[in-house]
Amino acid sequence: MVIINPSFATQPAAVNRPAGPAPVLAIDRVLTAVVIGQRAEHLYELASGNLKMMAESQTALRHGEKLLLQVTGKDQQQRPQLQILKPDTGLINEQLRSSLPQQQSVNQLIANLGKLINMPQQQQLAALGKEFIEAIASKPQASDPAGLRQAILQSGLFMESQLAKGDAPTRDLKRALLRLNQRLNQQLHNIEQAPKSDNSSKNASLAREYAPQTRIAPLLSEYSAAPSAENYPKNRDHSTNRTELPGQLSPQHRQTPTLSDADSNLEILRQLLRDVRGTLTRQESHQLLHLQQSDKTQYMIELPVRSNDGIDVWQLHFHKFDKTDSEQANPQQQSTKEEPQHNWTISLSFDLPELGPIRARITQNPELKILFNAGNSATTALITSKRHELEQTLAAQGVSTQSIECNNSPITIASSELLSQSLVETQA
Template identity: 30%
Template sequence: MTGEINNLGPQAPAGPSMRSSATGELLRLLQPQQALLAPGETAKAEVLALRQVGQDFQLLLKLTQENGKQINVQASSNLALPQGSLLAVSQSSASNLSISLQQVLASSVASLTRLDTRETPVGSLLQGKVVTSQMLPQAAGQVAQYRSLVSLLGPQAGTTLTLDSPRPLAVGSLLSARVLGDQSLQFVPLSGRQDQLAITQQLGTQQSRQASLQGLLSALQQLRQDSNQNGEVRNSVDKLLASLPDARQLSDPKGLAQALNNSGAFLEAKLLGGLGQQLAPDFKAQVVRLVAQLLPGLPGTSTFNPAAAASTLAQVMPGMVRNALGMLGQVSPRPHPGSFPLPSRLLKSQDGEADLEHLLRLAAAAISRLQSHQLASLEQTGTTPEGNLQTTWQLEIPLRSGQDFIPLQFKLQREETPEQQNDPQREQRDPLEMRWRIELSFDLQPLGPLQVQAQISQGSLSSQLWAELPRTAQLIDSQLGNLRERLLARGLNVTELCCHHGTPPQGPRTRLEQRWVDETA
């Protein structure tokens, strides 16, 4: 079922409510009050809450009188006035408050009449609670239409939508809808969507807090050289930096698998699986442990208990540092949830901020970045429109290069058809029979920023590369023939291999709808 976002604001049904609006007696006090407002006095009223009871609507109003005194009153109305509506009211009797018809129509601005697809891209999901539902006036022979006010949840909390739909929406029910355009939504079943919506909301929160790993790693290098620092802390920093892989390790299949396993993307799975012995080299676990060691040095913190912290690694971050510092909700451009790669972002030390506070802020931002990758993996895992099962792993590995660190962003996707999923010999089949996609993003000096996209299926490979520096694009293009020969020698059928200057095209793309060209189609 689809619904239209009404661009006229809430309208009253025909009959008594429109007639009452013309007289101005719209609001009936649930508890009559004498002299609530002096004769001729006008007060500002804000709709704090709205609830539908049968065909009527109960409102909680905050009245602000001319002398500044405020009072909350309950009233009923034939009109659905959205939460947040601002009105000018006067008291016509002990039981009624009066507002003009013009005031009712002006209040419709509190209800969203059109979606901004820059904020809610086409394909994104919205969740809301149905506050009201009314049948619209209709001529004989016309299909019934219903108008509802829907209070949005999640990142859009506080926003009210006015929706028209061919079926009534149950008051108080939750609904989930996919954005089809600035004035249309498609309702989708809630089953299997609550978790997806929660992931999307958490992803937006983590991405607003994240920062690049280079800032933390550079700060740790400086801390390692600080002779005044606690010896246990310096030892943890030495282990963390020494555990980071280099290019030689990533060129070996086993070394690459180990680096992926220790990237932090699988920390929670290890904890749930009771694999505590595998936590030592895990990058995210090491950062969490380091934060727990640094916190006692922060003014105002209580004595640190190492044994207790070791048993609660999964709960230490990021809440503990956010509570200690209260400085992580920084304003920054927020990438679209699920976007790849995550943009570079460095945190600068704030005025009056101690070195330890800045280091802890860097550590919390780095963990938020790793969690952004994890949540993006979950967001892009599910069933494609064709019915195939797509599984996504997105992560980031800090690569050692001399004294510098090069963050390598990595996304791997596997797609299985229903036949492959139900095959009893699935575990014994060649993994390359499935469709695989890989995306890489890194900044390697002196080549500059590079991105790679590749797809392999049934032994055929297609790949595209993007280089932001023109000279790098020319260099790579001159070597593609040699790369093609090496791939053919490994038994792969290379269908496409090219390099472009610039970056891959970006735009509003929804989960599981980022489709590459299928050469076999």
């Protein structure tokens, strides 16, 4: 028996009630729990991982409600006392909203790095681009279960948590982005600090004046002064692309590079820095969405995958939910000890040049169901023809499924509920 949100008021519900064994919980420990039943007024049954316990709470609780609890002490009967914590997500939401104008998909950076590598006059910068591309997971690695798991752990979402544990992720994607950002910054600093002749300054002024109107405005850095208003293209659109919002599943196709052979070193550096910082901001947006959850049940990951003919971005959304969520909708189903403690929904979204946009949704609740949605009718026919092979491959891994479907329809944007909770202000 544990006590939730204890008060000094009289608690009639506790009179003549068997206390039961009290779990051993360390003071200040924080744990997540789910309400799986109510035995009597103010008396609830909770589950925290493999631990099940009875809880007396003067605060009304709902079946299936997820709680973030902290152990604050013990009462006179040595029963643990727990306080319900309400995570403050205001700061996280504010950071998410402020980062939206700066964030962008990694696709644009990849396109420009691919262009840079093939520019013979930019060998020094090309070496930096190659180093970053080598940190991207290869298609054979992402096609192997162990390799895909490693690529997800090195996607950048977990870099800080790994550092906190004392692990230094050598091939982490966010670490590679930070290293690339640092080196590009140093290159930009060296160019801007170099002495300039009068002719070079005139040429730079002419280049800005007659630059194509589709060029992006110069990037502000800690080494550069703020540009004047006339340096910005008049038709520059600062609005965020709706399909590039963090927390949204939308197949991302390969981008066209914005670099050109006529660009100067300064223009190339500024464009690359803009892409790197936009990619970093997007990664941090996904990290903020993850931190917003007290129970860490959802993960949104964008994973670039390198193949022989280019690099594509795989979007993965993992949603882990307790069995009590499904049992609430199907109370007649009784769980057994052999069944897993959690159910999963995994969504995969990508856009390949040969196949077009595809989204796959895998649900285990508790049976395994797979739903493919392809925007190309030829791709739909191809997946349907390979369905039997997929069933055999899953069976070889000990996984059986009776439901594999494939639909041909336009793929709409699937937004995570975390995104709407973060960006919509519910109070005036």
